Amino acid sequence: MLEPDLLIIGGGITGQCAALVAADAGAMVTIVDMQRNAGSHANAGSLHVQMQSRFLRLNPHLADNLESSLPLYMSAVAEWQALDAALGGVELTQQGGLMLADTPAQLDFLHQKAAREQKKGLDVEILYRDTLHRLAPWLSPHVVGAELCRNEGKLNPLIANRKMREALTARGVRFVQDQITHITDGPRPIAHGAQNYPAGAVLIASSWGGGQLAQPLGLRIQTPPEPLHMNITEAGAYEIQHLVQHAERPITLKQFRSGQVVIGGGWQANLARDDSAAPAIKPDSLLGNVALAARIAPGIGGLRVLRTWAGYNTPVDGKTTVGAVRDGGRVFVGLPGDAGYTLGPVVGRMAANAVLSLPQAVDPEPYSPARWRA
Numbered sequence: 001m002l003e004p005d006l007l008i009i010g011g012g013i014t015g016q017c018a019a020l021v022a023a024d025a026g027a028m029v030t031i032v033d034m035q036r037n038a039g040s041h042a043n044a045g046s047l048h049v050q051m052q053s054r055f056l057r058l059n060p061h062l063a064d065n066l067e068s069s070l071p072l073y074m075s076a077v078a079e080w081q082a083l084d085a086a087l088g089g090v091e092l093t094q095q096g097g098l099m100l101a102d103t104p105a106q107l108d109f110l111h112q113k114a115a116r117e118q119k120k121g122l123d124v125e126i127l128y129r130d131t132l133h134r135l136a137p138w139l140s141p142h143v144v145g146a147e148l149c150r151n152e153g154k155l156n157p158l159i160a161n162r163k164m165r166e167a168l169t170a171r172g173v174r175f176v177q178d179q180i181t182h183i184t185d186g187p188r189p190i191a192h193g194a195q196n197y198p199a200g201a202v203l204i205a206s207s208w209g210g211g212q213l214a215q216p217l218g219l220r221i222q223t224p225p226e227p228l229h230m231n232i233t234e235a236g237a238y239e240i241q242h243l244v245q246h247a248e249r250p251i252t253l254k255q256f257r258s259g260q261v262v263i264g265g266g267w268q269a270n271l272a273r274d275d276s277a278a279p280a281i282k283p284d285s286l287l288g289n290v291a292l293a294a295r296i297a298p299g300i301g302g303l304r305v306l307r308t309w310a311g312y313n314t315p316v317d318g319k320t321t322v323g324a325v326r327d328g329g330r331v332f333v334g335l336p337g338d339a340g341y342t343l344g345p346v347v348g349r350m351a352a353n354a355v356l357s358l359p360q361a362v363d364p365e366p367y368s369p370a371r372w373r374a
């Protein structure tokens with residue numbers, strides 16, 4: 001095998017987008033992936049921009065990390081729009097996202113959140129009952145208001161992943177199935193698995209598998225997987241155009257163009273029993289998640305759930321990490337913060353630009369791996 005200019009560990013959305021940018025710049029690229037539990041193959045296709053209430057609730061100590069990253073989420077949506085055009089359409093729409101409130105206290109929380117987000121440049125507005133129900137007549141009468149974030153949207157990840165793979169194959173990017181166990185740093189680093197992979201540069205874009213590879217190189221980053229539950233229903237009439245979340249309850253809800261409703265938002269699954277298995281669903285999560293969805297949008301209550309699944313999310317500290325493991329080194333990391341499918345393309349581009357010393361459209365400095373150096 002010819003030694004690539006760039007070897008990417010992890011073939012999810014981040015690694016693939018880095019590969020696309022590098023290949024377009026003329027680099028020879030190989031992706032090594034153990035093909036286990038990629039979040040990119042489990043996710044719901046929400047383009048998140050506003051701060052997710054679930055993250056704030058579970059990680060109040062990390063709220064600053066998320067808030068300071070908000071400009072990156074806006075760049076991420078712009079990157080997805082460019083990708084949508086380049087790939088020939090991934091059903092991306094940007095009708096905005098609604099975060100719902102059932103009580104005045106929840107609406108008050110959304111007011112405060114929106115004020116913080118506006119300061120970061122997000123296009124957000126609080127909608128009260130009448131305006132909201134005119135905009136989204138399928139909502140339950142329980143809902144008293146919402147925060148509308150016009151930057152948000154949705155896409156179909158099944159289509160995006162397929163088209164991305166085709167685009168990379170057409171550019172000669174090589175895919176290898178292997179599990180990398182460790183990396184030897186140096187001017188020509190080597191990733192070690194069942195085979196050794198020397199390369200001009202190595203990019204760790206392996207989400208939940210990233211910490212284990214980066215720690216021996218001097219980064220204290222931990223990347224524990226968070227197993228989460230998802231559902232998809234049969235097709236109904238296409239009515240729900242927004243990405244839907246809730247101020248206090250764990251839910252994301254959206255409709256694909258097919259009319260199928262995708263329901264998730266942070267209900268727990270069980271960790272896989274070992275590296276060869278997938279995370280297992282919890283019946284309580286299935287029931288709780290779809291019941292909450294039907295309470296929010298009663299019209300979908302009659303649709304049958306066709307499929308449920310679970311996958312690994314890796315929010316780390318709510319803030320992206322991208323750049324060289326050590327200054328001047330040839331090993332890099334590209335690990336998106338919370339909502340990693342949204343962030344994957346922009347983080348992949350930043351990582352590829354760092355590897356190839358290309359100009360950065362987004363300043364990578366706030367996301368430098370330096371904060372993890374031992």
Ligand SMILES: Cc1cc2nc3c(=O)[nH]c(=O)nc-3n(C[C@H](O)[C@H](O)[C@H](O)COP(=O)(O)OP(=O)(O)OC[C@H]3O[C@@H](n4cnc5c(N)ncnc54)[C@H](O)[C@@H]3O)c2cc1C
Pocket residue numbers: 009010011012013014015032033034035036037038039040041042043044045046047048178179180181205206207208209210213227228229230264310311312313314334335336338339340341342343344
């Ligand atoms: C159920 C669910 C729903 C989600 N919904 C959304 C959403 O709607 N919107 C959103 O923005 N985000 C969402 N996320 C988060 C998002 O899916 C992930 O953050 C994102 O896909 C991460 O992409 P990635 O390319 O960085 O990593 P991944 O897609 O996780 O890919 C990492 C790859 O690295 C490989 N790997 C790991 N270790 C090694 C190793 N040692 N050697 C070789 N290969 C290795 C794995 O096999 C995997 O293929 C969701 C996550 C889950 C679980």
